[in-house]
Amino acid sequence: MRTHTMAPTLMLLGALSLTVTCSTASSAYSDAATVGARTGSSTASARVHGVDPSKIKGLRIVSDNSEDTSCRFATSYPDVPGARAMTAAMKKDVEQRLATFRSTACEDGQDNGEGTELNIGHQFLVASGDVLGVRLTTKDLSAAGSGLSARTYWYDGKAHAYRTALGLVADGSRDAFVTALKARLKGREGVDATALDDAFSDPASRAAVLDDMAFTADGALWVTFDRGDVAVPAAGTLTVTVPKKTITPWLSAFGKRAQQQTVQPSGPLDLGAHHTPAPAVITHTVSGADHTDCKKVRCIALTFDDGPAAPETATLLKYLARYHARVTFFTVGQNVAAHPGLVRAEARAGHEIGNHSWNHPDLTRLTRRQIISQLSRTNAAIKAATGKTPTLFRPPYGAINQTVRNATTLSPVLWNVDTEDWKYPDAARVARTVINKAGRNDVVLMHDIHPTSVAAVPEILRTLTARGYHFVTVSHLRATM
Structure with missing residues (x-):
């Protein structure tokens, strides 16, 4: 009986020449969880095309975070004009994961004394012609085992339809x-x-387990199974690579177009959006250095984490220009890659650009190699945008230890005044917090991904300027105190 049932399968396998990569969660997801890029076999990894998100017109990165030490989270997913149904699917999944995390890990007190964490990052797989592919990678430290998983989302611009991986x-x-x-x-x-x-x-x-599939640059198909999907958890992730000649006859019409656009991108992404938001044009430019002497006058350093964000950062830059205020932006690498023009505008306006990791994980929970990847990849994105490598970094959640310090030459920056603007989406309250707590030479923590935080800035600038404060960058504050 076994011979008869297995014979067709064995013949099929002989024709397929499938390859399987088996790896532990720690190795297969080491970069996936921390820099937003999944890994399968090392040889297949080298065959993946990169996507420049800055070329996607109207792209907006939807980000949210919590600095609560016992319930930390940072989530992001892309919102691409024309792919509304796909954006809705990602939004639903992210919100469900976040709701579950909050209820099980935060409200139910699963904190082990060190705090727990949820991180959801994104990676573009293909963005060309009428095909868009995105992978969301999740690291949930409240879950069993490694807490690592991933899912791919696809959009068919020709049919104006969202497709799952199995599609x-x-x-x-x-x-x-x-x-x-x-x-x-x-x-x-x-x-x-x-x-x-x-x-x-x-x-x-089938749809649940086959939720992470993508093409390599040579047209093969990666099928990746999360830890525990088809094997005991200790086995880690499993990745099956199906060669192009084998998978092509099995592909749907959309699958063939997705394969083609991955192998040979035809040009800019065009999903037929009726309206594509135009990027804000920031023209404010400063010339010369800041000569404010913080030994003689009152100085304060406003800092903004987690951006750049469109359109919030552009609005913030306009407010700062009105008061000739200089601040420090601690930017997230995946957002820098999406909006390098905003980072260039920050630098041209005399602001300082710092490193805030690639996708906002707690660095103290990572290996040295992962920490280096987080910071070096973000450094590269900032340098590509501004021409300069940053000298400062702010560890996500302010979490730092000796392993983190030893993994970088960047100087760490924390804060004196926490606005808790992530907790209270109230512009008036955020402004009052800064105005009431501000002291000479303080470093203030804010986030330019929140519209209410940006809306608080004019009142902060107006009131503190009237009190004789000068707004300077962190490095300038340090150098002149």
Whole structure:
């Protein structure tokens, strides 16, 4: 009986030449969780095209965070004009994960004394022609094991429709596709035969387990299974790479277009959006250095974390220009990559640009290699935008230890005044907090991803200027105190 049931599968495998990469969660997701890029095999990793998000017209990064020491989170996903249904799907998933995290990890007191954390970052897989692909990578420290998972989202501009990962494969080819995957996975270390059968037992289960698929630059298909999907958790993630010649006949019409746009991008992304927001044009430029002597006058350093954000940062720059105020922006790398023009505008206006990691994880929970990746990748994005490498960094959540210090030559910057603007979306309250708490040579923490925080700035500038304060960058404050 076994011979008869396995023979077709073995013949199919012989034709497929599938490859499987098995790795532990710590290795397979080490960069995925911290810099937003998933890894499979090292050879396949080198064959992935990069996407320049700054070329996506009207792109907005939707970000949210909490600085609560016992319930830390930072989430982001892209909002691309024309891909409303896909944006809605990502929004729903992120909000559900965040709600679950808050209820189970924060409200129920699962804190182990060190605080817990949720981080959701994004990576563009393809953004060309009428095809958009995005991967969201989640690190949930309140979950069992590594808490790492990922999901890919696809948008078909030709049909104006959101597609799941399984939508890359034609309906009539899914049985053959699944049979091939199961056969190749069976016998791998840690794979449980019963769990494998259950994972593909019905359409709903298939869609759930096959939720992370993407093409390499040579047209092969990566199928990645999260930790515990088809194997015991200790086995980590499993990635099956299906060669182009094998997968192409099984692809849906959209899947073939997604494959083609990944292999050979045809040009700018065009999803047929009726309206694409135009980027704000920031013209304010300063010439010369700031000669404010903080030994003789009252100085204060306003700092803004987590940006740049569109349109909030552009609005903030206009407010600052009116009062000739200089501030320090601690930018997140994935947002710098999306909006380098805003970072250039910050620098031209005399503001200081600091490093706030690639996607806002607690650096003290990472390995040295991961910390270096977080900071060096962000340094590179800032230098590409401004021509200068930053000298300062602010560790997300203010979390720093000796491992973090030893992994970088950047100088860490914390704060004296916390506005808690992430907790209270009230411009008047944020302004009162700064005005009431501000003291000479203080460093104030704010976030330019929140519209209410930006709206608080004019009152802060107006009131403190009247009190004789000068607004300077952190480095200038340090150098002249």
